[in-house]
Amino acid sequence: MKVGDLVRIAECVALDGGIPLFPCKCAMCDNNSTRVGLVVGRVKDPDFLDLGPQYIALFDIGEVILDRSPAVTVISKTRT
Ligand SMILES: [Zn+2]
Numbered sequence: 449m450k451v452g453d454l455v456r457i458a459e460c461v462a463l464d465g466g467i468p469l470f471p472c473k474c475a476m477c478d479n480n481s482t483r484v485g486l487v488v489g490r491v492k493d494p495d496f497l498d499l500g501p502q503y504i505a506l507f508d509i510g511e512v513i514l515d516r517s518p519a520v521t522v523i524s525k526t527r528t
Pocket residue numbers: 460472473474475476477478
């Protein structure tokens with residue numbers, strides 16, 4: 449992942465990987481987000497947890513910090 453990439457966040461699932469039994473109240477679900485965002489920057493000083501590089505992406509719901517979550521897929525790589 450790098451700045452300029454287009455990313456998509458996977459649909460939310462229940463803990464067992466199935467369809468959630470209750471409506472998910474996360475910002476993405478709650479606002480019916482397209483779940484597609486543009487990586488606009490890299491977090492310079494990630495918090496004390498060693499999460500690896502973290503990126504800032506702009507979604508229709510606003511800025512979201514991304515880490516190495518398996519739910520994040522790069523759908524279009526920047527040409528730079
Ligand atoms: Zn959700």
